[in-house]
Amino acid sequence: MARFLVLANDQDADGLLRTAANLRQSDGSDDCVHYAADVVTVQAQVLSGDIDEAVCLASDLLASGSSRGHWTVRAILLSLHFDILLLRGEPRRALAVLSACDPPVPPLVCVEVHRAMALQMMGDYRSVLRVTQPCLGRIAEHGLRAAVAIMLVRGVAQHRLGENVRARRSLTDGLRMAARGSLSSAAFVGLAGVDLSEVVRWLGDVTPEATVLLSQLERYRRSLSNPPLPFVVPVLTSREESLAWSIYHGASNKDIAEKDGVSVNTVKVQLSTLYRKLGVASREQALAFLDERDFFMSSVNEQLFCERLKRE
Structure with missing residues (x-):
């Protein structure tokens, strides 16, 4: 672990890959050792700029459950996965991963x-x-x-x-x-x-x-x-977020007006404001813009996140 931290701080990707190889050779039957070697590999990929490869390996490791790897190693992996998602321009997905982390986020x-x-x-x-x-x-x-x-x-x-x-x-x-x-x-x-x-x-x-x-x-x-x-x-107002979710669920302008108790013309004006903020010109472009940026990831649960923080 100490060698891993030193090499990571020195940004020595090659040294990390050699360390991972040595770990795999040290005990071929120890699953925890292999898990640690894979986490070291993820760090090497991040430093090398191989972000897509890193996110795939990190996702697989996190999905394998909490029975593999020491909790310290899993904490490092969670931090790495979070950073990788930010590097790919996916902050909402990163928040979803953090909020849905099971077991709860390690103390580290x-x-x-x-x-x-x-x-x-x-x-x-x-x-x-x-x-x-x-x-x-x-x-x-x-x-x-x-x-x-x-x-x-x-x-x-x-x-x-x-x-x-x-x-x-x-x-x-x-x-x-x-x-x-x-x-x-x-x-x-x-x-x-x-x-x-x-x-x-x-x-x-x-x-x-x-x-x-x-x-x-x-x-x-x-x-x-x-x-x-x-x-x-862009940071959206609560009204703009509500409009975005309404059009995501296929609601028409009339549907939105009836649900929110406003006129159809008011909905049109509000949608135009949303489109300008997003830099798009239509409902379809707005949906594509937001969907590509993981805006509609419903697993980002604010209430769940706050409850978890209170328990920690």
């Missing part, structure tokens, strides 16, 4: 920071700050990687919201912690879903180590064959 995984990364990619910056606010009061309880990621996602969200004084403080604290801990950009590949080039320019006066870290992360993002879009789905 910081639920709030993972969720915040997905929300940030969706452009919901207010929610990023909301879900990470509880972390600030117990930041010392987090591992270094999680603590740094919390400060970075909060800083980017604050910057996008125009809260520049708070943003500078959050980003500077996070980047300096990462530099002092000698963390590489491999620790934060989930943030590659956020276009950080603007932040890099804006924070030109932070420590050189911090600037190098941000630059490395941005280079990694550009190295992906299909870099994720920084804004996958």
